[in-house]
Amino acid sequence: MDLDVLATPGHLISLAARGFARLSEARLKPLGFGVGQLPVLVALQDGRASTQRDLARFAKIEQPPMAQMLARMERDGLIQRAPDPTDGRSSRITLTEVAEARLPDAVAALLRGNHEALRDFTDEEAGLLIALLTRLIANLDRLVSVEASPGTPISEKGD
Template identity: 50%
Template structure:
């Protein structure tokens, strides 16, 4: 039996994820950005205009959380909303003018954080870690789908 003081796999992953999110927020704050905004900004940076629902589905963020995130991003001038030409009941979200320039700096800062996070790892270890985390996420996503389809 595992002692209660030994962290579980879930606890170790959670600790690493929280540390990465915390450090990413610190790295992005001077740019007026938050780590939680990065998936949305990355999608919109490709020149896409998406609805809130499309952004939620593409990023895996729940609709209510996406609504709050987009409201803050709109307030902070990071995105702009406009009527959806395909559906008058909704709006499309696009990157606000000037936001794209900050994303290149953000990308560099997050790449530096990734490098710091795996300092001392070999290339093979990094590849293995990516592979294992991808499989872990896929396993959890399949389980989530099975639960929601019951």
């Protein structure tokens, strides 16, 4: 079967992701946030992470880009750093009062955008889409970790 590469799930999901990113960026910018900062903001608010290493792991990005993002967020008054009392080499990162005050509006704007994007979907369809995307992401994470493993034979990489 000859499949049009522009009709593949990977391409279509990429287009949807870019559309969501543009919409989210437009709605977050007036609040002083960027769409890439959202995982950091949520992790700090919920207490899921408080160090640069934990935030990078949570957001699934490498340490250098996380360090750059945190530097910009600190410059913009969204986060603050304090020495980690248990590890003198590390800093604890927390949201500033400004970020905490704006975050509920940002989350509401993003949820509203998701709701609007799924306007013609039934609740069941929206739930199924979320479940399928969650499984797809888990599969991709597994594939990427296998591909990144040094010394993994090609036959184990899914080729």
